[in-house]
Amino acid sequence: MEEWGIIQQLINKLGHGKVLTGDALKARYSHIWEMDRPIQAKALLLPDSTEDLSAIMKTCYQFGQPVVVHGGLTNLVGSTQSSLQDVVISMEKMNRILEVDEENRTLTVEAGAILESVQLAALEKDLMFPLNFGAKGSAQIGGAISTNAGGLKVFKYGMTRNLVMGLEVVLADGRVINSLKKLIKDNTGYDLKQLFIGAEGTLGVITKAVLKLIEKPKSRNSALLAFKDYTRVVKTLRWLESSLTGTLSAYEVLWQVTYRPMAAAVFGINLPLAPDFPYYVLMETSGADQDEDRRRLEDLLSDALHHGMIADAALSDSPAQQEQLWELREHMDHVVARCQHDQHFDISLPIGQIEEYVQGVLKELDKIAFVRECYVFGHMADGNIHLIVDKTKAGEESVNAVNEAVYTPIQSFGGSVSAEHGIGMHKKAYLHYSRSPDEISLMQSLKQMMDPLGILNPGKIL
Numbered sequence: 456m457e458e459w460g461i462i463q464q465l466i467n468k469l470g471h472g473k474v475l476t477g478d479a480l481k482a483r484y485s486h487i488w489e490m491d492r493p494i495q496a497k498a499l500l501l502p503d504s505t506e507d508l509s510a511i512m513k514t515c516y517q518f519g520q521p522v523v524v525h526g527g528l529t530n531l532v533g534s535t536q537s538s539l540q541d542v543v544i545s546m547e548k549m550n551r552i553l554e555v556d557e558e559n560r561t562l563t564v565e566a567g568a569i570l571e572s573v574q575l576a577a578l579e580k581d582l583m584f585p586l587n588f589g590a591k592g593s594a595q596i597g598g599a600i601s602t603n604a605g606g607l608k609v610f611k612y613g614m615t616r617n618l619v620m621g622l623e624v625v626l627a628d629g630r631v632i633n634s635l636k637k638l639i640k641d642n643t644g645y646d647l648k649q650l651f652i653g654a655e656g657t658l659g660v661i662t663k664a665v666l667k668l669i670e671k672p673k674s675r676n677s678a679l680l681a682f683k684d685y686t687r688v689v690k691t692l693r694w695l696e697s698s699l700t701g702t703l704s705a706y707e708v709l710w711q712v713t714y715r716p717m718a719a720a721v722f723g724i725n726l727p728l729a730p731d732f733p734y735y736v737l738m739e740t741s742g743a744d745q746d747e748d749r750r751r752l753e754d755l756l757s758d759a760l761h762h763g764m765i766a767d768a769a770l771s772d773s774p775a776q777q778e779q780l781w782e783l784r785e786h787m788d789h790v791v792a793r794c795q796h797d798q799h800f801d802i803s804l805p806i807g808q809i810e811e812y813v814q815g816v817l818k819e820l821d822k823i824a825f826v827r828e829c830y831v832f833g834h835m836a837d838g839n840i841h842l843i844v845d846k847t848k849a850g851e852e853s854v855n856a857v858n859e860a861v862y863t864p865i866q867s868f869g870g871s872v873s874a875e876h877g878i879g880m881h882k883k884a885y886l887h888y889s890r891s892p893d894e895i896s897l898m899q900s901l902k903q904m905m906d907p908l909g910i911l912n913p914g915k916i917l
């Protein structure tokens with residue numbers, strides 16, 4: 456009865472078209488990789504304004520109704536999972552780009568806008584929104600902010616956190632906190648917007664954001680490098696950083712096990728580099744003069760080849776070739792498609808110790824009969840690697856066994872169980888590997904204060 460009470464109130468406030476129930480839910484899902492699995496929810500709501508959202512949260516607060524916010528559904532930690540007791544709020548209709556302010560180099564946007572459309576809107580004004588990752592065509596800006604997404608250019612431009620200047624947020628009780636400021640400096644007490652960045656929808660619902668734009672680089676050059684050992688991968692990063700004086704904008708590593716299937720999927724038989732080196736790096740420079748920057752990179756790479764720092768290199772000749780080269784890193788779905796049951800990891804470690812860690816984990820995974828392969832790659836310059844473990848067995852037991860192999864050594868390396876994907880459901884049990892009891896207790900106090908009824912994305916993170 457109460458169930459219909461709240462649905463009826465939501466229909467009264469929003470109108471029929473914005474409240475989906477029953478059969479209308481069958482075509483909805485909770486992750487882009489599980490489109491065949493219908494969503495579990497009491498109702499799915501489609502607000503198209505902050506006012507709608509505030510009305511939704513007021514009603515849900517009144518009923519103690521749990522809510523799960525859906526962005527682009529590309530997270531990799533189970534943070535958009537819901538149950539039949541939940542109401543799901545999909546942000547897809549709040550997708551307007553409200554302003555590109557060229558003078559202040561900001562972009563104001565509703566939370567449901569797709570990341571790629573934000574990037575394109577900035578480019579139209581010769582500016583750039585540097586956040587970029589493989590799921591840019593589906594992920595929403597609100598989702599990226601709520602997960603504090605990282606991606607391919609963190610090393611030069613920082614995480615999402617560094618690119619958000621202002622936020623509008625609806626709190627658990629429906630109050631709207633509007634802080635859509637365009638200020639670079641604002642030391643007026645606690646920086647409240649930071650609380651919502653990376654909170655995975657557990658502290659409030661982000662409705663709008665002011666994003667920081669940068670000048671669009673006038674040149675872009677990309678190269679694929681091959682290495683004989685990991686020490687050279689690290690040394691070359693330092694050397695390139697100091698030689699390129701600020702123009703190195705990406706340095707992504709692929710272990711051979713990952714390069715092989717990716718290169719075959721992207722290039723067929725005409726591979727840019729032979730597949731028998733242990734490590735490959737995709738690097739990019741962003742500068743001011745295309746020809747000059749390319750010449751500089753060419754000289755540096757031939758120097759590196761001459762001195763044996765790199766074993767081989769392929770420099771792209773055209774924007775189209777660059778796009779293809781970057782597919783090697785951006786389209787990991789080629790690897791996912793090969794897996795029977797895939798398990799994903801997102802580990803942060805001191806750069807110099809990554810290989811020691813990886814070798815240790817591979818040894819442990821080798822002992823597990825149902826592990827077929829472990830694909831290793833990552834944002835090397837950020838000390839962040841990803842593992843995709845391919846298994847012949849699904850289920851909790853297999854997930855836990857692989858988790859133990861991957862997470863157990865992290866503490867001794869002073870690493871983190873989540874560099875950029877968040878905690879969600881999948882990493883909850885391992886939060887204490889990276890956070891102290893006092894830190895977790897402070898997080899719990901914050902959650903209790905901001906969401907006293909525990910209705911915002913219940914059961915996630917904590």
Ligand SMILES: Cc1cc2nc3c(=O)[nH]c(=O)nc-3n(C[C@H](O)[C@H](O)[C@H](O)COP(=O)(O)OP(=O)(O)OC[C@H]3O[C@@H](n4cnc5c(N)ncnc54)[C@H](O)[C@@H]3O)c2cc1C
Pocket residue numbers: 523524525526527528529530531534535546566567587588589590593594595596597598599600601602603604605606607654655656657659660661662785787788875876912915
């Ligand atoms: C192929 C692929 C590559 C990826 N590469 C990267 C990468 O390089 N770096 C990286 O960091 N991540 C990466 N990801 C992970 C993922 O894309 C990011 O976590 C992304 O930021 C999630 O955005 P989304 O809109 O899909 O959010 P969703 O998955 O829909 O939601 C993520 C979380 O945010 C919450 N949420 C969503 N919108 C809001 C809102 N408006 N207000 C409050 N809470 C909200 C949800 O409740 C959930 O807890 C990748 C994913 C895929 C599939």
